[in-house]
Amino acid sequence: MPELPEVEVVRRGLEKILKDEPVLEKIELKRPDLREPIPAKKLSTLVGEKLLSVERRAKYLLLWTKKGAMLSHLGMTGTWRVAPPGDERLHDHIYLHFSGNLRLAYRDPRRFGYFDFVQNPLEHPKLKGLGPEPLTKNFSGKELWESLRGKEVAIKVAIMDQKIVVGVGNIYASEALFAAGIKPTLSAQKLSRERADVLAKEIKKILSRSIELGGSSISDFAQASGESGYFQSTFRVYDRAKQPCVTCGQQVKSKVLGGRNTFWCSTCQK
Structure with missing residues (x-):
């Protein structure tokens, strides 16, 4: 999607x-x-x-x-x-x-x-109640941390919740968590204030970089010009199960969380 x-x-x-x-x-x-x-x-x-x-x-x-x-x-x-x-x-x-x-x-x-x-x-019923746009000033580590209070779900599931922050889909949730060094299974409410700052920053960086590269073309996605995106060539963990981690060489793990395939390095992400 x-x-x-x-x-x-x-x-x-x-x-x-x-x-x-x-x-x-x-x-x-x-x-x-x-x-x-x-x-x-x-x-x-x-x-x-x-x-x-x-x-x-x-x-x-x-x-x-x-x-x-x-x-x-x-x-x-x-x-x-x-x-x-x-x-x-x-x-x-x-x-x-x-x-x-x-x-x-x-x-x-x-x-x-x-x-x-x-x-x-x-x-509009599809738009009201949505969380902040991640690439605006309305989304920061402070807002993210506050929105996670009392959330017992895994952090990866939480940041894909459109009421917490919009638009962070499966690919970018896995990539942002890897960049932030946070394991996707961590209980959202246990994320520290300092790590929330890091995660919010990485979400912004990864989404911005993907936009620069025209998005990720997996399956049918194409730009309005008909061109494909190129961000998929930079994936560090997404869709790399059992391959060596690009940072430490350990095997990338995978697991279904919230009904979606999730990828992470158990050495680099804690």
Whole structure:
């Protein structure tokens, strides 16, 4: 599933494509639903309006006009691309037609994506109650430590909780914990204030580095330009079970935590 860096890379790509604020002329649905029904009537409110900005909240994209926004979640395999006439592909489910002969296509083979119409993000059921954005000043070691008080779950499970901090998915949770030297099975409430500072710093560094490298292209992820990301070439523990640790040479361990595969070095992480 695309995580925060991948969604931010897509956002930046769409922002560049839509920088001239084209008018949305038509929303063409090739099917009525994905994970949930697509609210065609509500989204039609946006037709005839200029596309003013592309924002991201957690793993959601918001394509804003003055009347509201189209909310888009990529699900497991969703991608956006420029699709000129003749570039129709299997699993294209939505075409956005803009002025200037610009057409965007949303493609999603597994159909776990999500679309909705939004006017006030703070009131939308998918967005309200979300934790802070990790790349902003609202997220720090102090806020992280305070949010973990009373949390008995493993620290890796805790930092993947969208109410604690948004967008830290499975890949980046494993990588950040390795960089911080914290074992993923540590009880979240036992994380010291000092180690919370280190972990928050590493989360920021790793997410930022992944964005710089275009995200992690595993399975179907691609940028809006169609290019792949390259962060997967820098993985230090993720998906490296039984391989030697890049730091100490000990075998990388793996375990399912919170239903997700987790990778760590028992020597480097305590």
